[in-house]
Amino acid sequence: ARTGAFAAVDLGASSGRVMVGRVGPGTLALAEAHRFPNRPVRLPEGLRWDVLGLYAGVLDGLRAAGATAGERIASVGIDSWAVDYGLLDADGALLGHPVHYRDGRTEGVAEKVWASVPAAELYTATGLQYAPFNTLYQLVAAQGSAQLAAARRLLLIPDLISYWLTGELGTEVTNASTTQLIDPRTGDWASSVAERLGIDLGLFPPLRRPGDPAGQLLPEVLEETGLTDPVPVTAVGSHDTASAVAAVPAAPGERFAYICTGTWSLAGLELDAPVLSEASRTANFTNELGLDGTVRYLRNIMGLWLLQECLRAWGDPELGALLREAGDAAPLRSVVDAADALFLAPGRMPERIAEACRTTGQPVPRTRAETTRCILDSLALAHRRAIADAARLADHPVDVVHIVGGGARNALLCQLTADACGLPVVAGPAEAAALGNVLVQARAHGLVGDDRAAMRELLARTQPLTRYEPRGDHTAWRAAERRLAER
Ligand code: ADP
Ligand code: LRH
Numbered sequence: 235a236r237t238g239a240f241a242a243v244d245l246g247a248s249s250g251r252v253m254v255g256r257v258g259p260g261t262l263a264l265a266e267a268h269r270f271p272n273r274p275v276r277l278p279e280g281l282r283w284d285v286l287g288l289y290a291g292v293l294d295g296l297r298a299a300g301a302t303a304g305e306r307i308a309s310v311g312i313d314s315w316a317v318d319y320g321l322l323d324a325d326g327a328l329l330g331h332p333v334h335y336r337d338g339r340t341e342g343v344a345e346k347v348w349a350s351v352p353a354a355e356l357y358t359a360t361g362l363q364y365a366p367f368n369t370l371y372q373l374v375a376a377q378g379s380a381q382l383a384a385a386r387r388l389l390l391i392p393d394l395i396s397y398w399l400t401g402e403l404g405t406e407v408t409n410a411s412t413t414q415l416i417d418p419r420t421g422d423w424a425s426s427v428a429e430r431l432g433i434d435l436g437l438f439p440p441l442r443r444p445g446d447p448a449g450q451l452l453p454e455v456l457e458e459t460g461l462t463d464p465v466p467v468t469a470v471g472s473h474d475t476a477s478a479v480a481a482v483p484a485a486p487g488e489r490f491a492y493i494c495t496g497t498w499s500l501a502g503l504e505l506d507a508p509v510l511s512e513a514s515r516t517a518n519f520t521n522e523l524g525l526d527g528t529v530r531y532l533r534n535i536m537g538l539w540l541l542q543e544c545l546r547a548w549g550d551p552e553l554g555a556l557l558r559e560a561g562d563a564a565p566l567r568s569v570v571d572a573a574d575a576l577f578l579a580p581g582r583m584p585e586r587i588a589e590a591c592r593t594t595g596q597p598v599p600r601t602r603a604e605t606t607r608c609i610l611d612s613l614a615l616a617h618r619r620a621i622a623d624a625a626r627l628a629d630h631p632v633d634v635v636h637i638v639g640g641g642a643r644n645a646l647l648c649q650l651t652a653d654a655c656g657l658p659v660v661a662g663p664a665e666a667a668a669l670g671n672v673l674v675q676a677r678a679h680g681l682v683g684d685d686r687a688a689m690r691e692l693l694a695r696t697q698p699l700t701r702y703e704p705r706g707d708h709t710a711w712r713a714a715e716r717r718l719a720e721r
Pocket of ligand 2: 335496
């Protein structure tokens with residue numbers, strides 16, 4: 235039987251990795267070839283991504299992937315976090331360092347944008363919730379800068395990596411849908427919005443879709459990685475969350491919600507059409523594009539960022555021990571709004587969480603374990619609210635919650651989410667984005683069928699999953715929810 239080895243480059247906000255997926259009839263196995271930290275750099279002009287460091291990690295990873303596979307790499311796919319981009323000059327060279335979405339440059343930009351295109355109109359035209367880091371606001375913030383004036387091309391991060399690997403230009407559509415410049419009803423550019431805001435859509439290369447061919451590794455890349463010519467690059471759901479949702483191991487016919495938990499928690503539903511109602515807008519739900527014309531209807535929740543930043547402030551203590559202590563700490567003592575953009579910027583996270591507890595009249599966490607418990611309770615509560623709201627706004631009942639991404643490894647978070655939602659949670663795979671990336675490549679190369687449900691069944695059969703049943707007293711979560719709502 236035919237099998238193939240596919241390399242998935244998956245760049246998360248906290249780490250990058252290159253994984254090798256071996257796919258054949260009834261088999262799907264994933265191995266990590268290389269993992270490297272993703273550490274943003276604070277320059278005098280602001281917070282930037284170390285994109286050259288990441289690209290070096292990609293090249294090292296592709297070399298390791300060749301060794302891990304022990305056979306020819308059939309194709310490479312690239313996904314990363316959303317919204318950010320690099321600009322190319324007229325020679326095709328990168329201009330400066332891509333700006334980090336947590337940089338403060340978009341402060342106050344929204345009001346300016348809404349004066350030209352009212353927020354409600356923007357929502358119907360693009361389906362995106364308001365977030366200060368959406369590419370649209372970043373581009374308006376950059377207007378008048380020397381860099382944007384010199385730019386001839388704009389490449390979203392995975393498209394930039396793809397360009398360096400192949401020399402070919404394209405804009406993958408699932409990630410483009412996070413720019414707030416795509417109409418989710420057509421999957422095409424929202425030209426009138428762009429025009430009214432003075433955003434030049436001509437900067438974006440033509441759209442491509444998951445499964446489209448995206449070039450071949452350049453000779454210098456083959457030399458750097460030791461891979462054997464030819465190695466095609468295949469467009470995947472290049473937004474990491476699109477790839478992760480594609481790899482939710484739902485059973486056929488299951489009415490599921492998903493939570494992609496890593497640096498962020500993205501909690502919501504897979505739908506056939508966007509929900510663009512005013513109620514949906516005010517509830518801050520987004521309609522991003524997924525595989526095969528699906529809509530990822532979800533809310534952004536701050537996610538494990540809250541914990542990552544505390545760990546950084548505490549000098550990186552061992553996570554396992556801290557989670558065990560947090561498990562023994564008093565439940566629901568204090569909660570914060572984990573969907574609040576208040577927590578977006580880096581720095582002073584334990585203090586900011588303490589402040590949020592104090593200003594809402596709740597006990598301030600005294601120890602690291604209590605702070606960690608506060609974060610995990612707050613995330614579980616935000617998960618509960620997002621899933622209940624999504625189900626109501628999309629009129630789409632939910633019987634089971636799938637948790638994928640790094641947070642699926644956090645048993646306490648999974649159990650608390652089951653408790654808060656009052657629903658069973660199926661946790662795993664933790665490397666969902668890489669698996670979705672691999673499966674879309676394998677599908678384009680004829681190794682798995684077209685059917686998304688069949689892809690999910692393959693995942694459910696081959697990937698280790700853990701089930702958490704909801705425990706105990708529901709009223710405590712309802713009370714905590716009310717406590718937050720009242721403030
Ligand atoms: P991203 O793709 O956004 O960089 P990941 O999906 O890799 O994020 O998830 C990273 C997070 O997963 C970490 O911040 C950590 O909280 C959590 N995590 C990873 N491994 C473990 C583990 N063994 N136990 C508990 N949590 C874990
Ligand atoms: C998660 C993610 C998320 C976006 C955020 C900027 O990695 O792609 O879906 O909202 O990064």
